Amino acid sequence: xxxxxxxxxxxxxxxxxxxxxxxxxxxxxxxxxxxxxxxxxxxxxxxxxxxxxxxxxxxxxxxxxxxxxxxxxxxxxxxxxxxxxxxxxxxxxxxxxxxxxxxxxxxxxxxxxxxxxxxxxxxxxxxxxxxxxxxxxxxxxxxxxxxxxxxxxxxxxxxxxxxxxxxxxxxxxxxxxxxxxxxxxxxxxxxxxxxxxx
Numbered sequence: 365x366x367x368x369x370x371x372x373x374x375x376x377x378x379x380x381x382x383x384x385x386x387x388x389x390x391x392x393x394x395x396x397x398x399x400x401x402x403x404x405x406x407x408x409x410x411x412x413x414x415x416x417x418x419x420x421x422x423x424x425x426x427x428x429x430x431x432x433x434x435x436x437x438x439x440x441x442x443x444x445x446x447x448x449x450x451x452x453x454x455x456x457x458x459x460x461x462x463x464x465x466x467x468x469x470x471x472x473x474x475x476x477x478x479x480x481x482x483x484x485x486x487x488x489x490x491x492x493x494x495x496x497x498x499x500x501x502x503x504x505x506x507x508x509x510x511x512x513x514x515x516x517x518x519x520x521x522x523x524x525x526x527x528x529x530x531x532x533x534x535x536x537x538x539x540x541x542x543x544x545x546x547x548x549x550x551x552x553x554x555x556x557x558x559x560x561x562x
Contacts, residue, residue, distance in 0.1 A: 380476045389497055412479075415480065423442075433453065489506065514529050
């Protein structure tokens with residue numbers, strides 16, 4: 365059992381969240397790239413929070429914003445007529461704080477936040493799975509997994525939806541329906557099953 369299974373969901377209750385969990389090489393980013401325009405066509409504003417496993421920088425050394433951030437600006441926000449970017453150092457932080465990141469994107473009032481990575485956090489997840497990678501299926505260990513999208517049929521626990529990883533329309537439909545399901549899906553499967561029992 366995953367340690368997060370018994371943990372409560374400690375994130376914004378009014379903003380629908382859905383984790384996208386998969387092993388490296390499954391094609392999470394490629395799939396999201398294909399799904400985001402389809403979700404936008406349905407009128408959904410979708411924010412994405414992505415966990416990076418390494419030091420990264422979107423700022424260029426030598427640029428004013430980089431120099432000011434290095435000098436101690438916390439945060440450093442750069443804006444133009446076309447886009448804005450905020451960079452902030454987080455020294456001493458072992459892992460990014462998902463609750464803080466959700467609060468940042470919530471100010472933009474998205475209809476849905478897709479969270480890529482953060483698989484240890486207690487939040488509802490769609491697992492993407494390709495048996496050909498030879499990695500274990502996570503759904504049995506993580507009761508927060510609400511659906512599995514795979515490129516071949518699988519036996520799944522009761523209450524977990526099976527989706528075709530190659531059917532973009534079905535995946536788009538399932539994700540587009542998530543905001544409506546969110547109020548009832550904010551618990552791991554074992555808790556939800558206990559509550560629905562007579």
